[in-house]
Structures are given as structure tokens and as C-alpha cells.
Amino acid sequence: MTRVLTLFLLLFGSAATAEMTVTQVTDNSYALVGPIGNRDAENLGNNSTHGLVVTPQGAILIDAGGSFLGAQALHQVIRDVTDQPVKYVINTGGQDHRWMGNGYWKAQGAIVIASADAVADQRDRSSMQLSVLDALIGNENLTGTEPAYADITFDEYYDLSLGGVTLQIQHQGGAHTPGDSYVWHPAAQTVFTGDIVYISRMLGVIEVSDSANWLEVFDEVAALGPAHVVPGHGPATDLARAKADTRDYLENLRNRMRDLIDNGGDVISSVTVDQSGFAYLANFDQLAKRNAQAVFIQMEWE
DSSP states (O other), X not given: OOEEEEEEEEOTTOSSEEEEEEEEOSSSXXXXXXXXXXXXXXXXXXXXXXXXXXXXXXXXXXXXXSSHHHHHHHHHHHHTTOSSOEEEEEEOSSSXXXXXXXXXXXXXXXXXXXXXXXXXXXXXXXXXXXXXXXXXXOGGGGTXXXXXXXXXEESSEEEEEETTEEEEEEOOSOSSSTTOOEEXXXXXXXXXXXXXXXXXXXXXXXXXXXXXXXXXXXXXXXXXXXXXXXXXXXXXXXXXXXXXXXXXXXXXXXXXHHHHHHTTOXXXXXXXXXXXXXXXXXXXXXXXXXXXXXXXXXXXXX
């Protein structure tokens, strides 16, 4: 059974308080779960779930945080879990909350690891992401945030060993973003998925997403047979819930969109495809129609 600690943190650069739930998944593995709404001044860009693995020789953080101050706030959470320093930070993809905090962690002496495709995506979209963050969390909360990229990059696989723990990082092509990776902790039967899995909230299909390969990547994660799934958004869970909230949603949307396209539908009518079976997911009203249009545009050329 997981152990849950709820921590109320005064986030640096903001006068407001935000909640982050820390779930102990196994003896040395944790999920740091932020809110499932949008980025804002309270969460400093950390509307996301992050992983933490603690070893006798230091800690490994999965995903850096959405800003310099967001990373600093994450560090405060980590200090309530362990006294071990963060030695490595893994970026699981190109969304801002996966990597925009890299500069903070590098200043602490941590080594950052990411797929080469993730770094390319980060470079391509860094300016746009900073503009969006400026609008959502406020310029004052972007203090110290500058693009900083991985020290170690890899194409498909990278094994990271620290303090008797080995994590297997795997990039099997694009999903939510082109460089998405998942992190397998075999000894704990735990997978940290980044934005490959969303729980309790609707996933977002954006202009750089690959909805077809996303299904393939999810199946690679499922083939591991994990006992525990730490998603990119939402609480730690099991594989059945991950499939219901992520894979089943994508498969339904793509199947219905294929029928629409085969029957001569256009991008305007794409928003009418039936997604009602997933209306229980948070942010459904904000994202369902946008996802439909994005998937139509992608599938039109498949």
C-alpha cells in the first residue's frame, strides 16, 4: 500500500500556497503529484507529476519542474522526503514542466539526462514555452528561468546506476512530444512515464504529438508489466487505470476520427466525434474539441 503525505508549500516567488501530494510508491520510489489544472502563479509551472528515487548515494529526480522557481519548490518537497542530494535529473520529454527547471538543478550540481529527440524539441520550442509561461505564471515567477539542456543525451536507451539502483530510460519515438521517454525501475516494478500517461485528467494532443505512435509507446510501457505506474499527470496508479484514462481515450478518438475521415468529414466536423465516454476526466470541456481537431489534422495525412 502506498503511503501518502500532503505537503503545503509556500512557493518561491508567489504569495499563494499550493499543494503537492507526495506518495511513497515503494521503499525508495516516490510520486510528487502537482495539481491537474493549468500552469499558474501558485504552482510555478508544476501542474505535473514527478518521480523521485532515493539511493544511499543520492537521489534521482524524474522531470525538473516548469521553471527555475518551480524546481526550487520541488527541491523543498524533496528535502521533506530525504536528506540525500539530487545527483541526476531525467527529462522525460519536451514539455516545459519536464525541463525548464534544469538550470536550477545544474546550479545544485546535478547531471541532466534526456533523449536527443527531447533536447531537439526543447530547443525548437523554448522561446514559445517561455512566452506561454510568462502569460500563465507571470514574469516575476520566471525569475532565473533560462533554457538549459541535458549533459547526457541518448538515442533510444540509457541505463543509469546510482547507489545500487539501476534505472532503464527508454525512448521509443514520439508520443505527447517527440522526445518522450519512460523510466523503468525494475527492482521496484515501477515505471515513470512522463507525458505518455495521464491519470484523472484528459491528455492533450498538441501540434508536435504523434497520436499513432503514442499508442505504440504505451504498449511498450504495458509490456513491462509494471506493478506501479507514476504518470506525467495525476496520481500514482496501476496499469489498468493507465490504460483506461490514456490508451483507451486515444484509441477511441483515433477510431472515431478514422470513420469520420473515411466518410468525407472535415476538420470543422471533427469536433463532433463522440468522446462522451471520457467526460469523467478533468479538463474534458477545455481539451476534447481541441484534441479532436489536432488528431484529425494528423490522421488526414497518415
